[in-house]
Amino acid sequence: MRLATELRRLREAAGLTSRQAAALLGVSPTQITHIESGLAGVSEERLRRLASHYACTDAEFIDSLVGMATDRTRGWWEEYRGLLPTSFLDLAELDHHAAFRREVAILFVPGLLQTEDYARAVFSSRVPELAGDELDLRIRHRRARRVIIERPSPVPYEVVIHEAALRIRVSDRNVSRTQLAHLLELSEADHISLRVIPFDLDGFARASSTMTYVGGVLPKLDTVVRDAPHGSVFLDFEAQLNAYRTRFRKVEAVSLEADRSRDFIHALAKEL
Structure with a gap:
């Protein structure tokens, strides 16, 4: 989501619409919208092309965005997705x-x-009250x-x-x-x-x-x-x-x- 936000800011700073950015990249405006909404990823090549079109000359910043775009880390937190x-x-x-x-x-x-006992007390004070299994999930996640x-x-x-x-x-x-x-x-x-x-x-x-x-x-x-x-x-x-x-x-x-x-x-x- 942060990558998406930064790409949108770069485009807006360049004074371009999503349609214009899509034309420069040779993709549909919908694809730019999905990238800037965090619904779709972007390759290193396309990201660098976008940065060039947006006249971004901060090489360190661009490299950091590339690092975000190419990071395939599947962290421990993914086991809680949907829970x-x-x-x-x-x-x-x-x-x-x-x-x-x-x-x-x-x-x-x-x-x-x-x-753990302190966290349990904090989560137990929630209104509305958390169900037992959700309470345990939040404590486990915090730990x-x-x-x-x-x-x-x-x-x-x-x-x-x-x-x-x-x-x-x-x-x-x-x-x-x-x-x-x-x-x-x-x-x-x-x-x-x-x-x-x-x-x-x-x-x-x-x-x-x-x-x-x-x-x-x-x-x-x-x-x-x-x-x-x-x-x-x-x-x-x-x-x-x-x-x-x-x-x-x-x-x-x-x-x-x-x-x-x-x-x-x-x-x-x-x-x-």
Whole structure:
């Protein structure tokens, strides 16, 4: 879908209609529409021809699009196709290709860092209530997503968690205590930067700014993920990316350093 979006943007920037692009490529307008809708793939040869017709001279960007077009990875998430909403699969695929990941969490511990019991409590609170088999599928899917921070070459992960997310008991004391211990363990990893924003921080006006920022192979191919009632929303316009890059750094700047954050989490765990 991201490949389709970028090809459409290139065509529009060139001032061409889909019919004109089809004529340049020698195909039907319907085929261009299908490519730009993610309903049909495109070969490396045709992609490079399109980029040439669109006067795109960014060789690194074109090579990155070719990489998308020729990638035949059938990831672990495909086993959930038809069983979970498409956004779950899109998020797992986005994670798989991430160059880095940044996250700000306000009310819940981020999904990648959740224990199974914590995830079960979160999914169990859904309205309408999930059927038992769908609940188990979502928990299994969330657990499988952790591969990106557990594999031999993990994705660099920066996460800022508000104290509210650490204190809210999605289940009982034992689940919360185990979750905090899990965070402390993960925070020791070299590829994970975990920082905390305490309640007593003055003037923190971004308390509702939950966000996930996923780095692409090039900055212009980064993606922001926002949660919505109907599922995840993916944002990728340059202005949006710039805004969320700035937002993350501002939130990070007012958070506790990593060592102080670990001490903070340890103190909360002792209260339980």
